Amino acid sequence: MKGKVFMAIAMMAMLSSACKKQEEKRTKAPVLVKTEQIEQSINEEGRTYVGVVEENVATAVSFTSMGTVSRVLVSEGQTVSAGQLLAEMDDTQARNLLEGAQAQVAQAEDALSRYRQLHEQGSLPEVQWVEIQSKVAQARSQLAIARKNLSDCRLTAPVSGIIGRKALSAGETAMPSQAVVTILDISSVKVRFSVPETEVAGITSHTPTTIRVEAIGETVKGGAIERGIQADALTHTYDLRAHVINKGRRLMPGMVAMVTVNGDETGKNGAASSIITVPLTSVQRRADDSLFVWTASKDSTAHRTPVTIGETFGNRVCITDGLNPGQRVVVEGYQKLSEGSKIAE
Numbered sequence: 001m002k003g004k005v006f007m008a009i010a011m012m013a014m015l016s017s018a019c020k021k022q023e024e025k026r027t028k029a030p031v032l033v034k035t036e037q038i039e040q041s042i043n044e045e046g047r048t049y050v051g052v053v054e055e056n057v058a059t060a061v062s063f064t065s066m067g068t069v070s071r072v073l074v075s076e077g078q079t080v081s082a083g084q085l086l087a088e089m090d091d092t093q094a095r096n097l098l099e100g101a102q103a104q105v106a107q108a109e110d111a112l113s114r115y116r117q118l119h120e121q122g123s124l125p126e127v128q129w130v131e132i133q134s135k136v137a138q139a140r141s142q143l144a145i146a147r148k149n150l151s152d153c154r155l156t157a158p159v160s161g162i163i164g165r166k167a168l169s170a171g172e173t174a175m176p177s178q179a180v181v182t183i184l185d186i187s188s189v190k191v192r193f194s195v196p197e198t199e200v201a202g203i204t205s206h207t208p209t210t211i212r213v214e215a216i217g218e219t220v221k222g223g224a225i226e227r228g229i230q231a232d233a234l235t236h237t238y239d240l241r242a243h244v245i246n247k248g249r250r251l252m253p254g255m256v257a258m259v260t261v262n263g264d265e266t267g268k269n270g271a272a273s274s275i276i277t278v279p280l281t282s283v284q285r286r287a288d289d290s291l292f293v294w295t296a297s298k299d300s301t302a303h304r305t306p307v308t309i310g311e312t313f314g315n316r317v318c319i320t321d322g323l324n325p326g327q328r329v330v331v332e333g334y335q336k337l338s339e340g341s342k343i344a345e
Contacts, residue, residue, distance in 0.1 A: 186249050
């Protein structure tokens with residue numbers, strides 16, 4: 001009898017423990033996440049592509065010889081003019097070489113002056129006179145080189161523009177042709193966008209474009225279009241670049257833009273098009289290399305949703321299949337999720 005009572009008590013304890021675990025599971029705090037609602041860009045008059053702003057011209061400025069940078073006088077984002085001093089290199093060795101070259105020139109010219117009288121009197125062989133003149137010419141040539149080496153210790157801007165990147169600082173060693181700074185010409189910019197091979201034939205250098213840049217909240221008209229002639233081997237798309245006058249230099253390299261190619265020239269009679277993009281970091285990869293994102297359902301649970309990606313621009317990627325407008329994608333906090341996890345924002 002006592003054994004039966006003991007077994008009943010044990011079973012009740014086990015059931016109580018299981019119920020407690022289930023209750024803890026049901027009452028587990030939801031995972032805090034941040035989501036983004038999928039929106040679809042639709043244009044009835046043309047096709048829309050994701051693009052990125054690029055500088056018109058980038059000029060890498062470097063020293064011509066090896067040395068230690070003594071100071072850099074500009075910072076990233078600073079406007080500079082052609083001829084402006086950008087940086088200086090330690091010129092101790094260059095000055096010593098210059099002084100030596102100056103001394104050699106003085107010595108050679110002094111010898112030339114003394115031997116000139118002997119040559120005029122006819123007491124100096126012609127061969128020796130020519131040799132003395134050659135030494136003077138060589139000394140002057142070395143002096144010119146020494147002056148150029150000293151001048152090259154000062155780095156000046158070859159063009160006007162904005163400092164895009166500063167690669168070296170004071171105290172670092174500069175190598176020949178190693179960029180110290182990069183000067184960007186952004187008085188006009190280019191917006192690069194990729195077009196599928198089935199649609200690129202309908203776009204000419206004069207096809208009108210409308211470009212929306214959310215970073216500055218403006219829509220601008222695109223100018224002449226440069227067409228790439230080599231397709232990407234994986235995506236079978238061509239890179240096109242639309243020129244844009246950059247008034248006020250508000251458009252900066254790296255900004256993401258939506259490029260709408262207007263008119264029937266886009267192919268398929270200019271049918272309406274749409275683009276869906278998500279943050280690049282929200283796209284995850286399974287062990288079998290398939291891609292997915294975490295989506296939030298109406299009951300506040302997270303689910304893996306397989307997707308197919310397209311072009312990547314900046315920190316966003318195009319989703320060509322798997323998502324629909326109105327869905328919510330988890331963009332932060334997905335590291336702690338599992339299938340069916342409760343989530344909260």
